[in-house]
Amino acid sequence: MKKIRHLHGSFFSQQRVPVNPQIFGTLNLHRRELSSSQASVPLVSIIIPTYNESQNIINLIQSIRRYTENLFSAEIIVVDDISPDKTGIIVKEYADKMYSQKICQRQYSAGDQQIQQVVSVRVICRNSKEGLVSAVLCGMKNSLGKYILVLDADFSHPPNLVVDMVNELRNSHYDIISGSRYLKGGQIIGWPFRRRAISKFATLLARTILRLNHITDPMSGFFAFKRDIMTGITFNTSGFKLLLEILVKADGAKVKEIPYSFTDRKAGSSKLSSKVILEFAKALLHLYAYYITKQPGNKQKKQIKSENLGIDVSSFVKSHVQ
Ligand SMILES: Nc1nc2c(ncn2[C@@H]2O[C@H](COP(=O)(O)OP(=O)(O)OP(=O)(O)O)[C@@H](O)[C@H]2O)c(=O)[nH]1
Numbered sequence: 001m002k003k004i005r006h007l008h009g010s011f012f013s014q015q016r017v018p019v020n021p022q023i024f025g026t027l028n029l030h031r032r033e034l035s036s037s038q039a040s041v042p043l044v045s046i047i048i049p050t051y052n053e054s055q056n057i058i059n060l061i062q063s064i065r066r067y068t069e070n071l072f073s074a075e076i077i078v079v080d081d082i083s084p085d086k087t088g089i090i091v092k093e094y095a096d097k098m099y100s101q102k103i104c105q106r107q108y109s110a111g112d113q114q115i116q117q118v119v120s121v122r123v124i125c126r127n128s129k130e131g132l133v134s135a136v137l138c139g140m141k142n143s144l145g146k147y148i149l150v151l152d153a154d155f156s157h158p159p160n161l162v163v164d165m166v167n168e169l170r171n172s173h174y175d176i177i178s179g180s181r182y183l184k185g186g187q188i189i190g191w192p193f194r195r196r197a198i199s200k201f202a203t204l205l206a207r208t209i210l211r212l213n214h215i216t217d218p219m220s221g222f223f224a225f226k227r228d229i230m231t232g233i234t235f236n237t238s239g240f241k242l243l244l245e246i247l248v249k250a251d252g253a254k255v256k257e258i259p260y261s262f263t264d265r266k267a268g269s270s271k272l273s274s275k276v277i278l279e280f281a282k283a284l285l286h287l288y289a290y291y292i293t294k295q296p297g298n299k300q301k302k303q304i305k306s307e308n309l310g311i312d313v314s315s316f317v318k319s320h321v322q
């Protein structure tokens, strides 16, 4: 029960939130523009969870801004859990500067059309360290984009692929575009043999148990998806890997993987702990139970389970999608 309250708290129900996250940055710009013109609703919400990423985060934001220049409007949402190294404050100051200097807006020409691009940055500061998955869910809850993209702050996920992933979503019938380290052309740079072996074994286990053989990297932290596919999904694991849960629960979603080179972090320190194996085992059990109840003949059981335990994403999707 504890883990469910944890996700409720950070994601959906304000009444149950033990902490009161503060949101800073250029959200108001989008909101204001939203009422006057649909054109500036961000196409993409880029969610970056952070904990002690002061050495990486501004470089990453600048890099994303460079790659997306003159392409589409986006909102970058950093969800920080009161990092002792002041990551949240650093992002807030950066966002304030962008807003006051109006550098979040650009005009560019495409043929004979003048296009307005807005790339806003905001930070959601939570009052305690609640974990990576709950941070991503919190970012999603507070996002506006038609597409949502998730990446780590430590440059393990190459920001130049952000544009490719968004273009795939825009121009294809796929609902989820996921970065894969294990697809031909992908790789892991900088991990010792032991970490590679554990990751490979965990991936094999998840693919086999959850019948995800068509996905080479179901535990990737680098993925983008159409907001619509979240409708009706109930999140109730302690949240080991969000993509894994989406793959199991987003019925009928079409997935495309693209290869990428995962690079171990160069700056900042790892948040990986020995708890990760336990979390993985719990998530696998939960998702396997879900998978089993989803099978034909088990419909009744599934309904009861999600009613009792559910955190329904559709409520916030409805309230945000125009
Ligand atoms: N908001 C928030 N972000 C977190 C938390 N834990 C990790 N993160 C962020 O989630 C992303 C992934 O965490 P990492 O520490 O890089 O984990 P990892 O990639 O498995 O391991 P390393 O790359 O070896 O550090 C990074 O951007 C972290 O800053 C958390 O409790 N809260």
Ligand SMILES: [Mg+2]
Residues within 6 Å of the ligand: 152, 154, 156, 265
């Ligand atoms: Mg990392």
